Amino acid sequence: MSAHEDAHFAGTNKLFISIWGWLVLLTFIEIFLAYRPMPIHFMLTILLGLSIIKAALIVAYFMHLKFERFSLIITLIPMLVICICLLFVFFPDSFRSSELRYKFKEAPPVAPAPAEEP
């Protein structure tokens, strides 16, 4: 048997059920938050925070990364995080393009009716 095949599958079914329970609970919290009045930036921060926690639970326990060699973890995770952060480089431009639109103070003007020829 090769070296990689004799690694046993760590974690018990009880542990996996408890992780599943946490994931379902966090999903219910997300749905509950959707109907709470709060600023959109605040809600986005909480929702992304909860999603990152859920993703970490799935990767660590269901995908078994917690039980793998540290060298595999350190090879995969930092490069993914850095690349995702780099994708955000162009994001501030969205606020600029939003500001480019003319902000009407009242109802938008309508085109004047064509003047009648004398």
Place this chain on the structure above:
Amino acid sequence: MSTEARAERFPAVDWDGGAFPYRVGHRKLGMWLFIVSDSLTFSALLIGYSYLRASNNWPTPFPFYPSIVFSSVMTFCLLSSSLTMVFGVSASSRGDKAGARKWIFATIFFGLAFIVLHLIEWNHLIHEGLRPFFLPEHWVKVFTLADGTPPTPLFGATFFAITGLHMFHVATGALYLFIVALRVNKLKHEDIEISGLYWHFVDLVWMFVFPLIYIMSVDVGGHLAK
């Protein structure tokens, strides 16, 4: 310094290489690298969606029923499918091939339930008039701002592209698991573990799609129903 003396002075660490520097086989490492690259695909799509959302008047049209109820049940299906998949991998690690097959079929069932619910949800929206580059007329009336800025028609494009690509991953995952379930006696434990990695990744992506696409677009005031 002799090799033996060097080995004694510098004990073996993970970075020493060898046949299995990560203690995983090449196929499993390949799946991990595929997952990293596919994560970047979905990240790019979700960041592009966020870019458009931040720079436009974005409609928030999803009512509690059917959109949020359906998407919540779909989330429950995917989370449960991950649990059954991990049970299948666990059974496989004990050499219980029949148990592994049973749990993999349960995973496929939850995956297919997700696809059916998602198609029903798409059907609701298409019947309402949502298209990749057009909004339903009543959405335009309701979500036009006081200053006359209309909602962006790109809502449909981002919605169908992101959820469609995810649904494609679920469908290919279900097909992959079906083939694995049929060949479970011939496959090694690591092959079943690899199929599990792909399935959990599909679940993981939904953990970002669900809040960003659905929860952030809830019609809290029930504007469309009025």
